[in-house]
Amino acid sequence: MPDPIQLISALLNRIAGQADVEESAEWYLRSNLIDYKRVLLRKSSAQEIEFATGALMRFCEQSLDNTAPLYRDCAEIAEEGAKVATHLKATGR
Template sequence: MPDPIQSISTLLNKISSQADVEESAEWYLRSYLVDYKRTLLRKWSSQEIEFATGALMRFCAQSLDTDGALYRECAEIAEEGTKMGEQLKAAGR
């Protein structure tokens, strides 16, 4: 399974120059990804990860071209995060 933390870092680096354009989709996406990464690193509960994954995917579905590469990368990160949440749930968290 790919590491979602590394995938988020890679995507953050990829969008860094566009993310400096205030109120661009990448600008907002950076904020969502940073928050999501923080949530995954904390690993407090499967429910927290599930909530954060839903928020990330809602943003991506509403703000990005669903046929575009950026959307696909977000969806892959969310899928990796979901798997991490499922592992926590299996461990009783």
């Protein structure tokens, strides 16, 4: 299972230049990814991660071209984050 934190960090590095353009898709994505990374690092509850995963996917679906690599990267991160939530549920968190 790929580590979603590493996937987020790699994607943030790849979009760094474009994310500096205010109000670009990458600019908004950077903010969403940073927030999502914070939630994943806290691992406070499966429910919190599920909520954050849903929010990230809504952003990706509404703001990114679903045929573009950026969308696929975003979806992969959300999928791996959802696995973290599933694991937390299995351990009672």
